[in-house]
Amino acid sequence: xxxxxxxxxxxxxxxxxxxxxxxxxxxxxxxxxxxxxxxxxxxxxxxxxxxxxxxxxxxxxxxxxxxxxxxxxxxxxxxxxxxxxxxxxxxxxxxxxxxxxxxxxxxxxxxxxxxxxxxxxxxxxxxxxxxxxxxxxxx
Amino acid sequence: xxxxxxxxxxxxxxxxxxxxxxxxxxxxxxxxxxxxxxxxxxxxxxxxxxxxxxxxxxxxxxxxxxxxxxxxxxxxxxxxxxxxxxxxxxxxxxxxxxxxxxxxxxxxxxxxxxxxxxxxxxxxxxxxxxxxxxxxxxx
Amino acid sequence: xxxxxxxxxxxxxxxxxxxxxxxxxxxxxxxxxxxxxxxxxxxxxxxxxxxxxxxxxxxxxxxxxxxxxxxxxxxxxxxxxxxxxxxxxxxxxxxxxxxxxxxxxxxxxxxxxxxxxxxxxxxxxxxxxxxxxxxxxxx
Numbered sequence: 001x002x003x004x005x006x007x008x009x010x011x012x013x014x015x016x017x018x019x020x021x022x023x024x025x026x027x028x029x030x031x032x033x034x035x036x037x038x039x040x041x042x043x044x045x046x047x048x049x050x051x052x053x054x055x056x057x058x059x060x061x062x063x064x065x066x067x068x069x070x071x072x073x074x075x076x077x078x079x080x081x082x083x084x085x086x087x088x089x090x091x092x093x094x095x096x097x098x099x100x101x102x103x104x105x106x107x108x109x110x111x112x113x114x115x116x117x118x119x120x121x122x123x124x125x126x127x128x129x130x131x132x133x134x135x136x137x138x139x
Numbered sequence: 140x141x142x143x144x145x146x147x148x149x150x151x152x153x154x155x156x157x158x159x160x161x162x163x164x165x166x167x168x169x170x171x172x173x174x175x176x177x178x179x180x181x182x183x184x185x186x187x188x189x190x191x192x193x194x195x196x197x198x199x200x201x202x203x204x205x206x207x208x209x210x211x212x213x214x215x216x217x218x219x220x221x222x223x224x225x226x227x228x229x230x231x232x233x234x235x236x237x238x239x240x241x242x243x244x245x246x247x248x249x250x251x252x253x254x255x256x257x258x259x260x261x262x263x264x265x266x267x268x269x270x271x272x273x274x275x276x277x278x
Numbered sequence: 279x280x281x282x283x284x285x286x287x288x289x290x291x292x293x294x295x296x297x298x299x300x301x302x303x304x305x306x307x308x309x310x311x312x313x314x315x316x317x318x319x320x321x322x323x324x325x326x327x328x329x330x331x332x333x334x335x336x337x338x339x340x341x342x343x344x345x346x347x348x349x350x351x352x353x354x355x356x357x358x359x360x361x362x363x364x365x366x367x368x369x370x371x372x373x374x375x376x377x378x379x380x381x382x383x384x385x386x387x388x389x390x391x392x393x394x395x396x397x398x399x400x401x402x403x404x405x406x407x408x409x410x411x412x413x414x415x416x417x
Contacts, residue, residue: 001303001394003292013178013217013264014142015278018271025140039291039319039395041178043215043230045193053375054323056347056390064377069195073230073242074215074371076321076352078291078393089393091321091351093213093232093371093379097192099203099241101232102377103351112195113272115217115228116140117178125291132296133391139293152317152356152403153281154417157410164279180317182354182369184332208334212369212381213354232352232371236331238342238380240371251334252411254356254367255279256317 002139006037006121016114022046022072023090023108026116030079030086035118037125040088042075044114049094051104059134066102069112070094073101079118080125080138087127141278145176145260155253161185161211162229162247165255169218169225174257176264179227181214183253188233190243198273205241208251209233212240218257219264219277226266280417284315284399294392300324300350301368301386304394308357308364313396315403318366320353322392327372329382337412344380347390348372351379357396358403358416365405 010033016025022042030038047069052061077090092106127136149172155164161181169177186208191200216229231245266275288311294303300320308316327348330339355368370384405414 001292001294001298001307003290003307003394003396005288006291008289010144011147012142013145013176013260013278014140015276016140020140029140029142037291041180041215041319043217043228045195047195051373051377053349053373053377054390055375056323056325062375064375066377071192071230071243073232073244074213074352076319078321078395089321091349093240093242093351094377095190095192095242097194097201097203099190099192099205099233099243101240101242101371101379101381103240103371103373103379104349104377105351112193113269113274113276115277116142117217118142121291130391135391137293137391138393139291149283150286151281152284152315152399152417153279154415155279159279168279168281180319180354182356182367184334186334210331210369210382212371212383213352232379232381234329234331234381236333236340236342238329238331238344238372238382240379240381242379251332252408252413252415254416255281256356257281 006123009120009122011119014116016111020111023088026088027086035120037121038079038118040077040118042116044072045112046109047112049109050107052107053104080127082127145262148259148261150258153255155250159250162227165227166225174259176260177218177257179216179257181255183211184251185248186251188248189246191246192243219266221266284401287398287400289397292394294389298389301366304366305364313398315399316357316396318355318396320394322350323390324387325390327387328385330385331382358405360405
């Protein structure tokens with residue numbers, strides 16, 4: 001495990017804007033506040049969602065879109081620089097009225113309501129290409 | 140995104156009481172400690188669960204009850220004042236022996252065992268009625 | 279609720295090693311750094327997973343193994359001493375290409391890629407046998 005001790009610069013509570021994109025909301029906030037690295041948790045609901053699954057064999061993302069209202073039961077993510085811009089790597093667990101659950105890498109989702117807790121760090125994180133997984137990873 | 144920098148007043152580790160209600164345990168602790176705002180994570184297991192789903196069209200909650208033992212695979216939530224009392228807005232991801240997963244807004248659940256990490260903030264949060272979603276939101 | 283105020287000794291961002299075991303990675307890091315108590319969040323993907331469900335009646339763990347690539351949509355856990363060694367109590371929400379979700383107590387899983395945020399505390403946590411649940415609990 002490759003680990004780095006980090007120091008918090010600031011921590012925030014935020015509400016995501018109704019009708020905006022869930023991930024872009026976080027990235028725009030970080031760009032505006034010059035946040036280059038962060039860890040976050042969130043919860044709420046979306047009006048739709050685009051979930052990605054990384055195919056470990058072909059090393060390509062597969063996409064599934066759900067055009068329906070969903071609860072965001074849990075959202076875990078982090079912010080790092082990707083090509084010089086803050087990228088919010090966002091995973092989410094979503095649910096339907098029956099409690100049935102969908103989850104994965106959240107590429108996009110239209111916010112119905114969202115509550116966010118974000119810790120920004122002093123030390124910048126930068127994503128770089130990793131040959132083994134063909135993903136952009138940090139550290 | 141509407142964000143506010145916050146300062147931690149205290150952080151806690153806690154074990155929830157066997158047989159108590161998951162959400163009430165958190166709210167009673169916050170009332171006792173005068174905590175008006177917090178973010179938390181938790182995990183454990185419940186003996187049953189009542190999950191709510193917010194219908195974005197009718198703007199009413201729908202309820203589903205699971206009268207069976209479930210793992211709490213992940214629980215994310217926050218505490219804010221609602222009508223002057225600490226309200227723990229609690230989302231949870233639950234699972235069955237097969238790994239099958241259920242998730243949503245956790246209104247109630249009887250604790251089998253629960254482990255909680257909670258960060259209390261200096262700045263109070265207060266839920267107020269939001270006209271767009273007909274929910275009580277903070278910030 | 280049995281709660282204890284805690285003080286952070288250090289917080290870390292880490293990437294888990296491709297091919298290693300998800301839980302062992304966290305435990306070995308804590309052993310190396312003399313971390314006796316911590317709370318963590320993580321996300322990423324595994325190549326396989328062994329999920330446990332605690333049967334509340336028989337008080338025995340049941341195990342299910344998934345020998346397939348899965349996203350780690352959310353991972354919540356904590357570290358405490360168990361028989362003198364750091365034990366990472368790890369819950370995870372996993373997902374398939376369709377978004378279908380599996381969750382529970384993550385006993386083992388081969389890391390494809392993993393991103394971790396861990397807060398280590400000054401105060402040690404120690405798991406001890408609890409008669410009511412027949413689990414090893416802390417506090």
